[in-house]
Amino acid sequence: MATASAFAGLSSVLCISGTFPANILCQFHTGHRDSHTGAGSPPVVISCGSLSFPPNGNKIGTLTVYGATAIFTCNSGYTLVGSHVRECLANGLWSGPETRCLAITCGHPGNPAHGLTNGSEFNLNDVVNFTCSPGYLLQGASRAQCRSNGQWSSPLPTCRAHGSRLGEEFKAKSLLRFSCEMGYQLRGSAERTCLLNGSWSGLQPVCEAVSCGNPGTPAHGRIVSSDGVLFSSSVVYACWDGYRTSGLTTRHCTANGTWTGTAPDCTLISCGDPGTLANRIQFGTNFTFNKTVSYQCNPGYTMEPATSPTIRCTKDSTWNHSKPTCKGDNLSIKKFSPM
Known part of the structure; x- marks a missing residue:
């Protein structure tokens, strides 16, 4: 919709923002019926042009x-710089600065005094590790990860x-x-x-951890598992x-340079002799882990159950199932009995 005002034979037209004036009708206020339609251009919608996707x-x-x-919006691992929302304005331009998506980075965390930071990438989810020079003890987290x-994730140790x-x-x-402290x-x-x-005598002292050896x-x-011998x-x-x-499965290196306890003993597992019964023959005399014993019934006898x-000897020192039995009836026994 357009509004018009006139003064001393001059007219002005005000259009809603974003459009140009169309046909203009001018009419005398003195009662004349004559009118004149201005040769205005058709309405033109303002366009700001397309916006590309940010990389x-x-x-x-x-x-x-x-x-x-x-x-x-930006993909995971990237942060938005510029305008999150842009609007097409009446002057044919987009509002706000250009939108960019920059990789999230935490920057180099620095090196701890008397230590080093190991890692060359400092972007999202990258990890760095911290170590101390010989003679120094690390206090704090030994690693840190770059967050979104x-x-x-952790301060410098x-x-x-x-x-x-x-x-x-x-x-x-x-x-x-x-x-030096105990253990060093x-x-x-x-x-x-x-x-x-102006110089110091002797050599710079260093406190080194005591070694317990192999x-x-x-x-x-x-x-x-082992985290060293110091x-x-x-x-x-x-x-x-x-x-x-048999014995301790964990040992610790002590301040006097010795390991606690002794290495454990490893003894071969045995299930013991499963025993023999009448009317069958036993094959096998080794009753240790994973060894087997087999049975065969005498003539005239049937193995029960029919398994x-x-x-076989298992790692928990038991046989994997019960030994079978041999049963026979009188006729079968008599048939195979020696005369």
Whole structure:
């Protein structure tokens, strides 16, 4: 709808936003019946042109005329920069800045003091691992993952020394003494003096974890897990199938450089002699794991139940089923009995 106003023979027309004026009717107010229709152009709908899909994103909305809107989203692992919603304006332009989808990144988390960060990718779901230099203990999470909010799942850990220093003066002739925690031994100089030339005597001390050496592997067994041979490390044993474990299955490296306990013994599982009965013959004299014993009835006797005549020793020290029995009737027994 258009509205018009006139003053001193001049007219003005106001159209709703987004359209041009069409035919214009001018009529005298003095009662004349003559009228004049202006040669205006037909209505033209304003178009802002199409908007493309942002790389790694999506767009909802296909109209491009005045008042139309387009909604943008980004694929998983990407964050939206720019306008989430854009509208076609009366001037034929889209509102807001261009929409872009940028890969989510957490950036390099940094290196802990006296440690390192291992990892070269820092985008969504990437993982980095933290380690400490020899002589330092990691406090905090040893790994972190980049989350969808652009933050690492864990803060940067710290690397704490396994020892202490006695002395806070660093002037000429000052003496510093160093010591290590239990389970760690000092490598370097336990005492250092500030020399007149501005340097320290001796070697930089380092506290290294005590090593317990190889814990050994039991005969007929294996190590199923181990986190090293240094102080506070653990080792877990297991016996081969068919062998029973006797003793501790877990050992720990102690502060004095020895493993707790001894490696377990692995003994072959035995089911024991299943025994013999009259009227049948037994084949097999080895009653250990996975070995078999078979039976055969004497002439004139029938095996009951009519199952397999062979039994097998299982890992729980039992035979897989009961041994069969041999039964016969008097006629059959008499028939096969020696005269």
